[in-house]
Amino acid sequence: MTAKKGLSKRSKGKVKKMEEAKVGVFLSDCGGQIAKILDFEALTGFLKTVNGVALVARGSEFWRGQGLQAIVDAVKEKKINRVVVAENIPKISEIAITKAVEEAELNPHLVEVLDIKDHCAWPHKDTPKEATEKAKAMLLAAVEKAKLLEPIEKTEFPAVKSVLVIGGGIAGIQAAEDLADMGFQVYLVEKEPFLGGLAAKAVRFFPTDDCAICIQSPTSDLKTVTQTSRKCVYRSGFSEIPNLNVLTNSKIVKVEGAPGNFKVTVERKPRYVNEKKCVACDLCTSVCPVEVPDEYNAKLKTRKAIYVNKPLVYPPVYAIDAKACKFHECAKCVEVCPTKAIELDQKTEHLTLNVGSVIVATGFREYDPSVIKEYHYGEYPDIVTHLELARMLDAFGPTNGTVVRPSDGKPAKRIVFVQCVGSRDRRWNPYCSSICCMISLKHATLIKSAFPDTDVTICYIDIRTTGREHEYYYERAREIGVKFVKGRPAEIVHDPATNTLVVEVEDELLRRLLELEADLVVLATAMVSSENARELAEILGIELDQDGFFKEYNAKLRPTETKRRGIFLCGGATFPKDAPTASLHAHSAAVKAAKFLMNGKIVKDLKVAVVNEDYCGDCEFCPVTCPYGAITLEPKGEGHFVARVSELLCEGCGVCVGTCPVGAIELRHLKPSQISAQMKALLSINGTSKPLVLAISCSECGNAAIDSSGMAMMSYPANVRVLRVPCTGIVQVQHILEAFKAGAQGVMVVGCKPDGCHYEVGSQKTHKKVELAKTLLKAYGIEPERLEMFNLVYIEGDKFAEAAKMMTERVEKLGSLQLA
């Protein structure tokens, strides 16, 4: 989505008209250390002969103190307008240098920083003369690129300080409360008439065995509400935080706009009871003639068509089940309602919300185990799931806290739990649902403590109690006499004569087949993604993972984020979670959303791709390839389309550049002319007896591997030259041919691991392109072995050094390349 001109404010003040390049080169000898290897006299002498270089300075460091001041002075006083700095740890030094340059009123993108220590002096310390010649080539490349650099301006995008939270379970409530507490306008949308999600049904949570539905209390000033560590939802006052809106019976139907400024359409189904008038007096249910199975209570009892999920619910207001109610045919409730709260003519509404960010907290649900035929769930009434058992264990539930056989209501004296039902099962859900062992231990312990005479057996494959305090549950369960059988049952059969279930299982440790008689069998079913996950993912433009859960951007480093900026995830929507983890996850998502919106604007350097509309047209390569969905096709003329880049969404990786067949798209911060100039310069000086090899490396893992090989002083020959690009995804076959033409005898492409590319798809795309280029090289009479891709990470510096040596030797063996 392109920022409209009216919305974006470009800071044009600092962008100066292109003028003749006056390059200042600052050479750091790292405290004299690398001057022992590189001949600095020769380097300064050489630089002075280079066209466009107006100043050459040498110092011990240039990224802080006096050195940095020297750069500032040169910019201010000597009117240097391009800055080249040879400094080590370029990533860090670059930040300080660009900041100082910007303060000196030169555009910070007119700076080029290179590392002649780790990329030259140290790896080539045994061949100082060759190293000096390579350093000349590197400096020349930096100067040639610098001369072609153009200023890049900043842009601002609006960020509405408002957040939509989808899902009113424990994670959604917590995230909504966090953000509302921080002052954001929050909309909490729940598809059911009541909040609480799974937590409301689960009664008690491990590892504290306290009520499931308690949350961290809000910090907002709500008078009367004291701030303790936690509060029941109904006592917490969370719903009374002034900037929090709760929308029940609602779902998201459309999302438009861009991160920071989404327009969300919410469909709100009628409750038929006015929330502002209902006083929850219960008169309506006493007259309602319709009885339906109560889903909230696992259908173990019935409820009326007008109902409330008692007792821990929000809002504490009755709702009408539209599928069951007879409406005007009956309307008995309307007659008795003392406050005239019942409004049978309410209609579905569509609301439009303007939010800067969206948090998905749609949770998970129990898998329907009836697909596993040998367990006969749904066929024999005395086989239940954990959630159904939880309803029985609820003192307010359908059985008032006793565990009974649903078939005849008699107390269940023999109970068998079956673990891993539909999970860790490659036929249904291959993953471990992670919380079911603990749920079984919790329920077994609760039953055994309340009814010590009950015989409780857990059939398991592996008991997994990895969380804090979880193992104590296992310990306690054994202590109070819960039996454990290692073995997954083959079948549950029903003996109609005695109305008894028989669980057939092998006790593996005894190597004996057992037939366990049971009044009640509890299936620890898999936990799966919410039913509407796929639909919602499509509306939001985000991905699901292989198991159907919402996919986090990067499980290790960017949890709760999605690939789409401004859209976050938390709780069971990403994977089944226990309450402490869901709560932790919710806080994380809330902080991410707050960080994203807190300034009310998103400020960004326009290091983005631009399209040349004269060349672009009617092809879909770049919009399909862009890992960030930043490119769209816009109509241009009758039946024609051109690509349009969203300046907000573009991350500047250049994968689009690498995919464009006609060169119609380029990066503002790395133009084709700059790549060519660097390439030519790097290959213009050899200074070694070996054939030149060009290594095109990405700025992420690839370059880090090269850095680390240098840092560790691993040696490789100086004929290997490195050209850094943002992502190897930018590489075109053209570039490779150009390198050979410019004098390279071999070309290495050094990128991230295919599944660890910092720009998602770049490394994989490049791999394919390199294979394609090899075929083309053959057609040009160039041996395909002269080209190779390497996928390395920081800790593989040794592999880079090996690869550089190997390529040099390989190219030496092939002999000099003769181009026609």
Add this chain to the structure above:
Amino acid sequence: MAEEKPEKPSTVDFAREITSKLGGETITYCYQCGTCASSCPVAKTTDRYNPRQILRLALLGQRGEVLTEDAIWLCASCYNCQERCPQKVEIADVIYALRNIAISEGNIPAIYTEFATGLMSEGRIVPISKFLEKKRADYGLPPLKPTGIEALKKILSATGFDKIMFKKGESQ
């Protein structure tokens, strides 16, 4: 036999050998849940056969024990285990793969050699007896036709059946 001495369990080599055979590909998915054993009608009647234990021994590299003892020959091929295995281990097929390895090394129970001999000489696994013919006549069934023994021999020879089945005899 190659495996006379007590072996050092090698979990990798034998498993790799099995997965390289037709039918044996899925054995490494086994996580010893025991669904197969408790689903098995043979295991219900005898202690000598437990599919879980065969897979366990195989995965632990107990090659000799698996291939020379009679357990693998007791599977009735009902496929109950395979149908119910939560890891989609093709258990009955794994057992076939194990039998094939055993046969290729000459570990064939006598009954199978008898079957093979019958097949080679008369084209039938169960020889036709006077008793059988009389029973057929009593039930009004027509007499059995002679088998195309020559053609069958050619096929069995071309597929190497004869060589595989009588390996034991040759090597002894």
